[in-house]
Amino acid sequence: MLSFAAPWVFLLLPLPAAVYFLAPPRREKTASVRIPFFRRVAQAAGVEPKSGSVIRSRARLQTACIIIIWVLLVLALARPERLGEPIVIEKSARDVVLALDISGSMDQRDFQTDSGAPMQRLDAVKGVLKQFIAERDGDRMALIIFGTRAFIQAPFTEDLNSLNGFLDQTQVGMAGPNTALGDAIGLGIRTFESSEVDQRLMIVLSDGADTSSRMTPVNASAIAAEKNVVIYTIGVGDPNASGEDRVDLQTLQDIADRTGGEYFFADDTTALEQTYARIDELNPRTVETQSYRPRQSLSHIPLLLALMVLLVSTAGFHFSHRKKGVS
Incomplete structure (x- = not known):
């Protein structure tokens, strides 16, 4: 039988979504160099210059990996454990x-x-x-x-x-x-x-x-x-x-x-x-x-899975950037 020693930890699951929707993006000013032929460079590149902030977007696979890692970390914090048969x-x-x-x-x-x-x-x-x-x-x-x-x-x-x-x-x-x-x-x-x-x-x-x-x-x-x-x-x-x-x-x-x-x-x-x-x-x-049920901790399993997902996503990210650089 599977149980959780700290099931209240699952209340943390929507925390990243709340931060994403409620907290505004971070803004900062970056120094730049103005060149006299900037417009010509923009026209040659086919880009229309605009003012304002830019929010970097993540790939869907990267976002999915982050969500999976967060769920696995919360699962580990909830301390899953296997309950044995009652011993009297x-x-x-x-x-x-x-x-x-x-x-x-x-x-x-x-x-x-x-x-x-x-x-x-x-x-x-x-x-x-x-x-x-x-x-x-x-x-x-x-x-x-x-x-x-x-x-x-x-x-x-x-x-x-x-x-x-x-x-x-x-x-x-x-x-x-x-x-x-x-x-x-x-x-x-x-x-x-x-x-x-x-x-x-x-x-x-x-x-x-x-x-x-x-x-x-x-x-x-x-x-x-x-x-x-x-x-x-x-x-x-x-x-x-x-x-x-x-x-x-x-x-x-x-x-x-x-x-x-x-x-x-x-x-x-x-x-x-x-x-x-x-x-x-x-x-x-x-x-x-007196009766008790032996407990076997399973927290290491979601932690290992989270580490594997992190390694796979990191390797995939570097591979895709290297491929773009070659092309």
């Missing part, structure tokens, strides 16, 4: 932080594979989490791991393959044997400080009770609510265990309630998959759509 870019309007508990209790083998074989909790969680990440095409995601301390394993990124790579490198106990749930939520809130979108979602997965946080999980969730961060909590531990190995379901429930999220409990891979599917239903992906 979708940008996610949601940022997601995954907070994963890798304390010592995640080494328990109380999950089962499809064949019934026991599986480590962390391996089961990582398998389902990878699928969840792969389906977040277009979202920005960050990964936080926590044990005795909380760390950012991967900052916000749209490269979900690299995020899965960081998840593969995560091992039980690499952040300490205890559980700092409140610190993990606080670190997630600080991670969202670089986010410019309105929809901020944090998914916290833990299998134990908070024992080493400097900020309680309830206080951290209250701050998250003020920052418009919605937290979904997932408990994967044993609520009947004792000590630090017992998952604190009530705390996870309170965290979700305070931020407008939901709490889930998953005791096997099937329940865990259903949990992430439910989170998808509750938080459908939102996108910001």
Whole structure:
């Protein structure tokens, strides 16, 4: 499709005609030499002397070339361009932080594979989490791991393959044997400080009770609510265990309630998959759509044509004058 970036330039097209008809011809006096036999020379040449100004006339071809050159120059100034097919870019309007508990209790083998074989909790969680990440095409995601301390394993990124790579490198106990749930939520809130979108979602997965946080999980969730961060909590531990190995379901429930999220409990891979599917239903992906059409400038074409017409007309003018001189 052809369009013009500055179509108003076409208003200049009648400008030479307006100058031609409205502006008077330029007059000037020229010095001359009077000779005593001037009349005889005029009679010999067959010309009758007259007084007054003389306006030089142009040949029709020369006038046509000037008009064509002017039209081509105006066409170039109007900036013709070829528009390509519309290109639509979708940008996610949601940022997601995954907070994963890798304390010592995640080494328990109380999950089962499809064949019934026991599986480590962390391996089961990582398998389902990878699928969840792969389906977040277009979202920005960050990964936080926590044990005795909380760390950012991967900052916000749209490269979900690299995020899965960081998840593969995560091992039980690499952040300490205890559980700092409140610190993990606080670190997630600080991670969202670089986010410019309105929809901020944090998914916290833990299998134990908070024992080493400097900020309680309830206080951290209250701050998250003020920052418009919605937290979904997932408990994967044993609520009947004792000590630090017992998952604190009530705390996870309170965290979700305070931020407008939901709490889930998953005791096997099937329940865990259903949990992430439910989170998808509750938080459908939102996108910001931008579209544009690629533009290719064509201004050089009328400029080249104008140059060619100028060269051809100049060459023709000199050739005709030379021919007259020879004859």
